[in-house]
Amino acid sequence: MIWIWIALAPILGALVYGGERVLRARMQRRQGPPLLQPFYDMFKLLDKRTLIIHAPHALLAVAHFFLLWFTVAAIFWGWNLLYVIFLHLFAQMLLVLAGYSVRSAYSHLGANRELLMLVAYEPILILTAVGFYLQSGSFEISEILGQGGYLQQMPLLFAALLMIVPIKVKKSPFDVGEAHQEIVGGVEIEYSGVFYEFLYMSRFLEYLFIYSFVFMFGGSSIWLGAVLVGVVFLLVNLVDNATARVRSAHMLKIIYGAAMTLAVMNLLWMLS
Template sequence: MIWVWIALAPILGGLVYGGERILRARMQRRQGPPILQPFYDMFKLLDKRTLIVHAPHALLAVAHFFVLWFTIAAIFLGWNLLYIIFLHLFAQLLLILAGYSVRSVYSHIGSNRELLMVVAYEPILILVAVGLYLVSGSFEVSQILKAGGYLTQLPLLFAALLMIVPIKVKKSPFDVGEAHQEIVGGVEIEYSGVFYEFLYMSRFLEYIFIYSFIYLFGGESHWLGAVLVAGVFLLVNLVDNATARVRPAQMVKIIYTVAMALAVLNFAGVLL
């Protein structure tokens, strides 16, 4: 059964993305697209003419998608959380290299911003893994889900995790990687057709990745994990509709001063 969920992970992520578009439309008093619109977009991309700048650029997009998919599989299989974080980091580095591999200035700016996003959220993800280890005694996802009490013992760490969710799903105030008015598509600008579709599907997997970390704070209570995911999903979209984008440097500063401080304070409370 677990392999079925792994195989269907991109579809599940697409449904989450489609549901998010409906939710945002309702918040803005619009009709919004159908929940299957992301899949309609995918079929439309297949009809587009595929232009390749050079082979490594195209292959890096494909590799980025499959490494992300493998990362999601590792989560579902209950692997070591640190390995999962490093696998995800590897996937992001492939995307950043893809942006740097072409001459487009917009692609380079997009890669610069993707790199700043990694610098901002990666330490928090590692601190989350360490915090879950302090409570559960294991880095294994399967063992973390057998323990509990994470919200009561790690409330500030959970707040720090909440701060980086908008970075991962590229929502305000930290949607610097998708600043369309500034970088015209960013790292994705030189992709088209089927190769752009791989990046489009990668977005679906990013949703599964970051919300899996939210789910872990439910521990042994699957109901609590589901409620946390639903609550954070709603909160992120509320904030997205109510805030403006900050500058990349401000994003890093906020995460390192506020989120990092919350995590360190929580560790001090647990260890003392």
């Protein structure tokens, strides 16, 4: 059964992404695309002409996608949460290297911002994993999901996690990685056709990755985890529709000034 979920992970992520686009359209009182629009986009990309700058640039996009897929699979298998975070970091570094491997100034700027995003959210993910360890006594996801009480014992860590979810799904106020008005997609700018499709599908897996952390706060209660994911999903899109994008420097100040403070305070409280 787990293998089926792993195989269908990109499809599941595409449905989440499609549902998000439908929700945003309703919030903005417009018709918007259908739920299956991400699949239509993927088929359309297959018909596009593929231009390759150089082989490493193309291969890094493919490697980024498959390593993200493996990261999501590790979550479904219930692996060590620290290993999952480091696998995800490795996948993101491949994307950064892809951005630096071409001469485009937009691609380089996008890679710089991807690094800033990594610096912002990775410490919060690690501190969240430490919080789960202090509460459950294990970094194993299977053990973490076998217990409960995380929301009561880690409310500030949950708040810190909420603050980095928009970074991972590239929503306002922290949509600095793409910033369409400035860098035309950032790292993705030099990709086309099937190789751009790999990056497009990677976005679906990113949704599963970050919302898996939200789900884990439900512990042994599947229903609580599902409710938390639904509430956060709605909240992130409400904030995205109601706020403007901040600069990357402001993003770092907000995350390190507020989210990091909340996370550290929660850990100190758990240790006391």
